[in-house]
Amino acid sequence: MPFGLLKYGLRRRYPARRDVPVATELKPSYDVVIIGGGGHGLAAAYYLAANHGITNVAILEKGYLAGGNTARNTAIIRSNYLTPEGVRFYDESVRMYQELSNELDYNILYSERGHLTLAHTDGAMRTSRWRAEVNKHLGVKSELIYPDEVARVCPQLNMSSDVRYPIMGALYHYPGAIARHDAVAWGYAANAARRGVEIHQQTEVTGILKEDNRVTGVETNRGVVSCGKVLQAVAGHSSVMAGMAGFKLPIRTIPLQACVSQPLKPFLDPIIVSGSLHVYVSQSDRGELVMGGSTDPYTLYSTRSSLDFKEGLMGHMLELFPFLSEVRLLRQWAGLADMTPDFSPVMGLTPIVNYYVDSGWGTWGFKATPVSGKRMAETVATGKVPDILEPFRLDRFDTFEQVGERGAASVGH
Amino acid sequence: MKIIHCPLNGPRNISEFVYGGEVVDMPDPASASDAEWADHVFLENNTRGVVREWWLHVATAYWFIAERDTANEEIVRTYPSSDIFKERVTFAAPDEEQGTS
Numbered sequence: 001m002p003f004g005l006l007k008y009g010l011r012r013r014y015p016a017r018r019d020v021p022v023a024t025e026l027k028p029s030y031d032v033v034i035i036g037g038g039g040h041g042l043a044a045a046y047y048l049a050a051n052h053g054i055t056n057v058a059i060l061e062k063g064y065l066a067g068g069n070t071a072r073n074t075a076i077i078r079s080n081y082l083t084p085e086g087v088r089f090y091d092e093s094v095r096m097y098q099e100l101s102n103e104l105d106y107n108i109l110y111s112e113r114g115h116l117t118l119a120h121t122d123g124a125m126r127t128s129r130w131r132a133e134v135n136k137h138l139g140v141k142s143e144l145i146y147p148d149e150v151a152r153v154c155p156q157l158n159m160s161s162d163v164r165y166p167i168m169g170a171l172y173h174y175p176g177a178i179a180r181h182d183a184v185a186w187g188y189a190a191n192a193a194r195r196g197v198e199i200h201q202q203t204e205v206t207g208i209l210k211e212d213n214r215v216t217g218v219e220t221n222r223g224v225v226s227c228g229k230v231l232q233a234v235a236g237h238s239s240v241m242a243g244m245a246g247f248k249l250p251i252r253t254i255p256l257q258a259c260v261s262q263p264l265k266p267f268l269d270p271i272i273v274s275g276s277l278h279v280y281v282s283q284s285d286r287g288e289l290v291m292g293g294s295t296d297p298y299t300l301y302s303t304r305s306s307l308d309f310k311e312g313l314m315g316h317m318l319e320l321f322p323f324l325s326e327v328r329l330l331r332q333w334a335g336l337a338d339m340t341p342d343f344s345p346v347m348g349l350t351p352i353v354n355y356y357v358d359s360g361w362g363t364w365g366f367k368a369t370p371v372s373g374k375r376m377a378e379t380v381a382t383g384k385v386p387d388i389l390e391p392f393r394l395d396r397f398d399t400f401e402q403v404g405e406r407g408a409a410s411v412g413h
Numbered sequence: 414m415k416i417i418h419c420p421l422n423g424p425r426n427i428s429e430f431v432y433g434g435e436v437v438d439m440p441d442p443a444s445a446s447d448a449e450w451a452d453h454v455f456l457e458n459n460t461r462g463v464v465r466e467w468w469l470h471v472a473t474a475y476w477f478i479a480e481r482d483t484a485n486e487e488i489v490r491t492y493p494s495s496d497i498f499k500e501r502v503t504f505a506a507p508d509e510e511q512g513t514s
Binding site for chain 1: 414427432448451454457460484
C-alpha cells in the first residue's frame with residue numbers, strides 16, 4: 001500500500017494542484033483593487049469574476065491570505081437577528097453558506113448544529129421572544145423554548161437553579177451552524193484565482209491616490225497601482241484605511257479574544273451562547289471547544305491576550321458546564337473587531353467616488369462572508385447599492401437611522 | 414496585570430477603571446448642524462497611536478485623563494482633567510441660562 005502511494009505520488013500524470021497561484025509582479029493598472037485578502041475581500045473578488053465578469057482585479061493583502069479575523073473568529077453562522085433588515089441580510093448569507101461547498105467545489109465542513117441563545121433574565125426572555133417572532137415573520141426558523149426543552153436539546157447544560165444566573169429559557173435557532181473558516185477563504189481564493197483574479201500577499205497599501213474626490217489608484221510598498229475602483233475590506237484597520245482615503249467612520253477598534261480547549265470526544269452538538277454570561281461555545285470537528293467572550297473594555301490595535309478575559313470566560317463556562325473543570329486550554333488568540341455604535345456593518349458608498357467600503361464587521365463578520373462578498377461585488381460592478389445593503393449605508397448616522405442589533409449580538413452588552 | 418496610575422488613587426489594577434472615549438471638543442448644541450452633531454456623536458478618529466482619553470476610577474467615581482498608545486497599550490501619562498479644562502463647562506440651553514441667572 002505505501003509503495004502504491006509512492007508510485008502514484010511520483011507520477012507526472014498527477015501533479016499537485018496549487019489552489020492559489022504564486023503572484024507575479026504587480027501590473028500598473030487594474031479595473032478593481034480590493035484592499036484586504038480576508039474572507040470578505042476574497043469573496044467579493046470571486047463574485048466580481050463569477051457574477052459580473054470582472055476579472056482584471058487585484059487583491060492586496062499586507063500580511064498573508066486570510067490571516068486576520070477570518071482566521072480568528074469562532075466560525076458561528078446564524079441569522080437570528082433582531083431587526084428585519086438584519087434578519088433578511090444574514091438569512092441570505094446562511095442560505096449561501098448552505099450551498100457554498102458545492103458552488104466552490106471546496107469542502108468548507110459546513111456543520112448544522114442548532115444554536116441556543118440562553119436567557120437568564122426576564123429582559124433576555126423578552127428579547128428572545130422578540131427575535132423569534134421577527135425571525136419567523138421573515139421565514140427564519142427560530143423559537144423561544146423553556147427549560148425542559150433546553151435540557152432536551154442540550155442535556156449537558158447545568159439547568160440547576162442553584163447558580164448565579166439560572167437558565168430561564170432560550171432562543172432556539174435551528175439553522176445555526178459552524179464551518180471551517182480557513183476553507184471558506186481558501187475556497188473563494190482558489191475560485192477567484194482560477195478566473196484570473198490576482199492575489200498579492202505581503203503587499204501593504206500605504207496611500208490612496210485621488211483626483212477631484214475620485215479615486216485613481218493606490219500606493220503600496222511595492223509601488224503605485226492605478227485602478228478604476230477600490231473596495232476596502234480590512235476589518236480592524238478600517239478607520240486607518242478610511243483615514244488614508246480621507247473620511248471618518250463610526251468605528252472603534254476593540255480586541256475580541258477567543259480560545260480553544262484540548263480536544264475532547266464529541267459531546268456538545270448545539271452551539272451555546274449566553275449574552276448575559278458573555279460566553280459562546282461550540283465543539284469543533286476536531287473535538288476542541290471553541291470559546292469566546294465579550295469584546296475588551298477599551299479600544300486597542302493590539303492582539304495581545306489578557307488574564308481578565310480568561311478568568312471571566314472560564315468562570316461563566318464552569319457555571320454552564322461544571323464537569324469541564326479539569327479540561328485545559330490549548331491555545332488562545334485575539335482579533336481586532338471594528339465595532340459600530342449600532343452593532344451593524346457599514347457597507348457601500350463613501351464620500352470618495354469609486355471608493356467602496358465593507359467595514360464595521362465587529363464580532364459578526366464571518367457569518368456574513370458570502371452575502372457581503374456577493375453584494376459588495378454587485379455594488380462595485382454596478383455602482384448602485386442593492387436594496388439589501390441600503391440600511392447599512394455609512395450616512396445612516398447622519399440621518400439617525402441606525403440598525404440596532406445590539407440585542408442580537410452574542411457579546412458586548 | 415495592567416496597572417493605571419490614577420492621579421487621585423495611585424497605581425491600581427486596570428479592572429477598576431472604565432474607558433470613557435477620546436477627549437474631543439463638543440460643538441455648541443445650540444448652533445451645531447445635524448451633520449456636525451452626528452459627527453460628534455458617532456464618528457470616531459479611532460487613531461492608531463497615542464490618544465488622549467477619559468478614564469473613570471469606578472470605586473471613587475473619579476474622572477481623569479490618560480494618554481494611551483492604542484498600538485501597544487502603553488499608558489504614557491495620566492493627569493487630572495483640570496489640567497486641560499480650566500473653566501467650568503455648562504451644558505444648559507441658552508434660554509435656560511438667561512432664566513436662572
